[in-house]
Amino acid sequence: MNGENNFFKSAFSVDNVIFGFDEGDLKVLLIKRGNEPYKGLWALPGDLVYPNEDLDTAAYRVLEELTGIKNVYLEQVHTFGAVDRHPLGRVITIAYYSLVKISDFTPKAASFAQNVEWHIVDTAIKSKLAFDHNIILQTCFNALTHRVRIRPVGFELLPPKFTLTELQHLYESLLREELDKRNFRKKILSMSLLIDLNELQEGVPHRPAKLYQFNKERYQQLEAQGFSFEVKESKKKEKKQRLAALILQ
């Protein structure tokens, strides 16, 4: 398959790191390989890209075939192309990650599903995965933690209604550090990206928490304005934080 000095004798695939959040842990969807190479090892879902298929389309296809979920957050991260990364030939792979709400997840055909499992990311990274999937998973996790500091992508991982504590736990999990409850709430609520649903949790053995919803319209409005918070800002404020961002975080 490889070995001759000939272009157009290689292939490319997409691999999709599908993240979910459940029971306080960030998880990733893995497939147990039924064939060689790496038979029996866990691997990221992926597939060769069809000749008439765009890369993003291929990544969406892999996701939907596996989970049945459409319309998810998907982002290309990096392309891995070490000569020896695939034992059977020259195959480079374009790595994506997606963020899904595990509650939306309906695994396909049961015979298939028994080889598909959510794994805790921390554990999966340390275990031996097929191909170069350890480094791909690590790279995509890094990209996610970086992304979450810049854009409110975290909401993609939560169910439509959530409590502030759930949201905080998600961020703590992504940022790998504990956050102060009062400061977290102050910050989040000040962005007016949440809609108070005036509903309460039910069936919890303690004071029920308020439920919130992500305000997508508000988010898109802010994004279009470069997050300059038009309502609160003076001209002075707009220029603030520019030098702050200079060079070092």
Next chain:
Amino acid sequence: MNGENNFFKSAFSVDNVIFGFDEGDLKVLLIKRGNEPYKGLWALPGDLVYPNEDLDTAAYRVLEELTGIKNVYLEQVHTFGAVDRHPLGRVITIAYYSLVKISDFTPKAASFAQNVEWHIVDTAIKSKLAFDHNIILQTCFNALTHRVRIRPVGFELLPPKFTLTELQHLYESLLREELDKRNFRKKILSMSLLIDLNELQEGVPHRPAKLYQFNKERYQQLEAQGFSFEVKESKKKEKKQRLAALILQ
């Protein structure tokens, strides 16, 4: 070349957005195409990846063959793979950018060099480039402006000895905004990433400026510590700016 339903009938290339800084402008190195398709248009330097060549190696090769420069800053940015992006077949391309000191640049064979030119980035983005190179250039420029806010990559674009004003102009060019001279100097010098060479500019028709050098050792030391500024920081300070980074810039 394309059209059959057959994998391993596609190819991948690297394209390299080579940035330089000169006369106060950010520039990009372009090649005028001598062959179809897109004959006569300016294009990013790039090449097909050899069957036994890693992706990064290919990107370095393209750079060195063109400029004679080694050991530069190089970063993979994004992979472009629209089905119709190359008129002659299915060719996806992995886009890189590199940062070079224009002073190091020694164009290769003169017959070749007449088709190689530095273009001002702003102008090049607006002009019609070959293939999908407009969007590739734009994407790489965005990646650079993002990167420069996080890591001091700007120094890669300056000659070994530079003045603070030159450094400020570079940052103004990359960030597309004017900076306050006193605040800029205060911030930069406080990071102790610069070495005062105790030398002055010569032959300038005004008060000569001091020359500085980038302190690479200090930078690597800080990087290894996650830029936590060990000398100045208390434990409290270490936790600072964490919530700040939450969600929105």
Next chain:
DNA sequence: GCAAAAGTGTTTACAGTACACCCATGG
């Protein structure tokens, strides 16, 4: 002496951080 860029400190305002107690519910 004049043109041109270099160099230099202080004040103000905002935003992040630290921190502790009462509340509502189920059992």
Next chain:
DNA sequence: CCATGGGTGTACTGTAAACACTTTTGC
């Protein structure tokens, strides 16, 4: 009435931002 997590406000502090004049050199 107890256990569990939900919910709330203030004082402090560090850093970014705004801002104007003097200095040095070449011509």
